Structure formats: C-alpha cells, structure tokens
Amino acid sequence: MITAQNLIKHFGTATAVNNISFEVKEGENLVLLGTSGCGKTTTLRMINRLIEPDSGTVFVNGTDIRTQQPEVLRRGIGYVLQNHGLFPHYTVAENIAIVPRLLKWADQDIRKRADELFQKLNLDASLAGQYPAALSGGQQQRVGLARSLMVNPPLLLMDEPFGALDNLTRISIRKEFRALDELVKKTIVMVTHDVQEAFEMGDRICLMDKGEIKQIGTPEELLFKPANDFVRGFFDEQRLQLELRSVLLKEVFPESDASSEVSVWDRMDALLHPENGNLPADDIRIGDLMRAFETYKRK
Template identity: 55%
Template sequence: MIKVERLAKTFGTTKAVNGISFGVNTGENLVLLGTSGCGKTTTLKMLNRLVEPDSGTITINGKNIVHQPRELLRRDIGYVLQNNGLFPHYTVAENIAIVPNLLKWDKARTQRRINELLEKLHLSKEHLNVYPNELSGGQQQRVGLARALAADPPLLLMDEPFGALDNVTRSKIHADFLALDELKRKTIIMVTHDVNEAFELADRVALMDNGQIEQIGTPAELLFNPVNDFVKDFLKSQQLQLEFSTIRLDDIWEHLPDSGKKINSSLLAGRLSVWEALEHFKFYQKETINILNQQNKEVKSISFDQLMNAFSQYKTLQPHE
C-alpha cells in the first residue's frame, strides 16, 4: 500500500532522515521504533506532508503523494497525536465529527458513525457533550482515535499515541487496540520509543538510528536475527521479557507435551504469548492450563514447568542461540 524510496530530510546541518526505503503492506501495522531524534516522527510526518521531504518519493496505492493536494491526501489518512490534539473548545461529538463535516456528510450519517465509534472504543454517550478537559487521559486518547477513524480512512498514522498515559491505562488501551475490529481493517504506521509497546502491537518493526533504518522485520526477527550490534544492544536489556511477549503458544506447540488431566476451564488460544500464559498461572494458580491449537483443534493441558521447558527448547532452535 505504501512505498517509500530514498527518503531524506535535513534540518540545518542535521540529517533527520537519511535516504531510507521501506514498504508497508495493506492491513499491516508497522512500528517505527527508536530514541528521540532518530528520525521516526519526521518520517511519519512526511507521509501526510506535514513535513516535505528534500528528496525521495512516497507512493500510496501507486500514487505519488506530491501529485495530490494536501487536504485531499489527508482526508484518506487518520492521524493520532501523543497529546490527542483535540480542540479544547469543541465537545467530544464536535471533535469526532470534524472530518465527516469536511466531507459534507449529512447529520444522521455522522451521528451514526459517532455512536458506532463510542461503542467500539468503550466511551459513554454521556461524554458526547462534554469538553476534552473534563475527560481522563485515557478517555481523551480514545476520543482522539475516534476522530482519526471517523471517516473510515484506509491508512492510520499514530505518533506516540499512548506515550502520555500511565502504565495501567496504556495496558488497557493496548488490549483494546489489538482487539478492535475497526483497526484490523487499517494499514497502520505508528511511532514509539517504547520497545515493549512496539513488540506488542507491531506486525513488523523498523528500528531507526541517526536517520536510518538499522533493521526492519518481525519482532522475532529482530530478537533472534539482529543484523548488527546496534540492534542487539538496543534490545539487550529487555531481551528475555521481549522473548516472553513475542513467542506465541502456537510457536512452541510442537515442544509442548500432551499430559495431565484436562481441567474444566476456558481454553487459552494458541495465538496468545508465553507471557500471557504465565500470567494465567500467576493469577489463577492452577496446576495446569488448557491450550487450544486453533488450526487442528487439538487441546493440550500443561504445567508451568512444561511451558517453560517448551519455551527453552524453542529458543535453542533459533539462529542466535
């Protein structure tokens, strides 16, 4: 859907973005990860022409974006900011309706869309006529996301969207983000400096440094096949935690023994991470948990030790081991 070629931007003597190239598939969530000043936000802003590149090309659905009027380009791109960017003198309903109003939707259609998004994002209709400063940080961010989604754009750009939230609120919104059908139909490019957030939400991660992409790939590829010392060192301090959250039960399925009596409890889906399975042990303190392989419908009942053994066996088969 998106193709970026040799993109460059200089501010004064600083090369903010230094000739990067990458592509993003339709329906993919690509996260631009890196420390402050690495060029990730500048890259994001060039995609909707908030910043104009010095050189290089960006095409969206085969069309060069410089050949389109900015205002028309942006109507097909949702944009979510770290501090939500809501207009303080507009109510929640007025904020969400901004793009539909620009597109001259009728009032009934706009209201249906607002109500639909409120329900999907777990906001009450009582919030419609309040102002942003009357909402919590998490509620404001949900309204900002609703505004970006209001006209159902195919592409969503998110610049540190959860960076201003406390850890508990951020964790809840992450879960909602992954579960929201509305977002599963979007192509998303997100900027973050939070490694755990990137690995939790991304289909692929582009790790940037000094205006360049050091490596782009799935979270597992960055963890187990780092292309250089920068990538390895960047992830080193959180390596084990990232492995727990990146490796899925499906990944280690062949290493899980089928033993133990199956307990009467809900099944854990194989798409869950090892970390989520460990939390189930932690919170429910069961001797075994049941895991469902959704492809062959097989169920295995495993203990904590068996889960950890399978995790270790999987890791030993990875190239970096």
C-alpha cells in the same frame, strides 16, 4: 499500500532522516521504533506531507503523494497524536465531526457514524456534549482515535498514541485497541519509543537510529535474527520478557491445545499468579516451560 523511496530530510545542518526506504503492505501494522531524535516522527509526518522530504518519494496506493493537494491527502488519512490534539473549544461531538465536515458529510451521517464509534470505543453517549478538558486521559485518547476513524480511512498514522497516558491505562487501552475490529483491516503506521508497545502492536517493526533504518522485520526476526550489533543491543534489557512474549506456547509444545493467542509469557504468568484463575487444565510446569523454550531457541 505505502512505498517510501530514498527519503532524506535535513533540518538546518542536522540530518533527521538519511536516505530510508520501506514498504507497508495493506492491512499491515508497521511500528517505527527508536529513541527520541532517531527520525521516526519525521518519517511518519512525511507520509501525510506535514513535512516535505528534501528528496525521495512516498507513494500511497501507487500514487505519488506530491501530486495531491496536501489538505485533500490528509483528509483521507487518519492521524492520531500523543497529546490527542482535541480542540479545546469544540465539544466531543464537534471534535469528531471535524473531518466529516471538511468532506461535507450530511449531519445525520455524521451522527450515525459517531454513535457507532462511541459504542465500539466504549465511550458513554453523555460525553458527546462535554468539552475535552472534562474528560479523563483515557477518554481523551479514545475520542482522538474516534476522530481519526470517523471517515473510515484505509490508512492510519499514529504518533506515540499512548504516550501521554499512565502505565495502567496505557496497557488496558492498548489491549482494547488491538481487539477493535475497525483497526484490524487498516493499514497502520505507528511511532513509539516503547519496546513493549512495539512488540505488542506491530506486525513488523522498523528499528531506526540516527535517521537510518537498522532493521525492519517481524518482532521475532528482530529478536532472534538481529541484523547487527545495534539491533541486538537495543533489546538486551528486556530480551527474556520479549522473547517469552513473542513465542507462542504452541511453538514450544506442539502437542498443547492452547490457542494461537497464548504466548509462553502468558502461560508462565498464569503459573506464577494462579490467583487470577486463568490456569488451564494441562500439567505444564515452569521447569518444563523453560527447558522447552531453551530447546526452541537453539533450533
């Protein structure tokens, strides 16, 4: 879907992106991860030409994006920002109608699609006439997502989409987003500095530092087969939790009948907090779990 080749971008004397190449497959969720200033946002913005690279090429669906007028290119790519970027002088309904109107959609088509997204995103229909300032942070972020999904673009770019939310809202919205059928089929490139978020949302993670890609691969690959010391060091602080989250219960206990959604972390969480009432009727204990996990890791 996306092929980036040898992208280089300087700002003045500083090098923001230093000769990077990567691919994103159709339907894949690629997370650009790194600390601030690592070049992840610059990389993202080069995909919809908000920033033009000094050299290098980006192909979307096999077409060099430079052959397309930037405005036309951007209307076909969903874009979600950290601070939602909703127009303060437009109502919610007007805000989400911006791109469809640019594409000259008929009014009734816009209304139909908006109703559909309102339902899927758990937005109350009464919000349509409100201005963004009257909405909660979570609602604003959902409206921002709805706006980017209105014309059903196959590709979605998200720049720290949950960055402005408080921790609890962030976790619940993330969960909601993952379950959204609209997003399942889409190719998504997402920028974040939050490791948990990267592991939760990403099919693959592209770890960047100082304008270069340190490693690109699945969460498990980055955790268990780090390409270099930088990658290993990057996850050290949260290593155990990340490892437990990224390994499925089934992989540790092949005989378990747990679904492919349940990670070792989930199982352990259920053991530690039985009051939540989602303890399955097997007899795995914490000791067994940790021993099995260590064995799995050694393999």
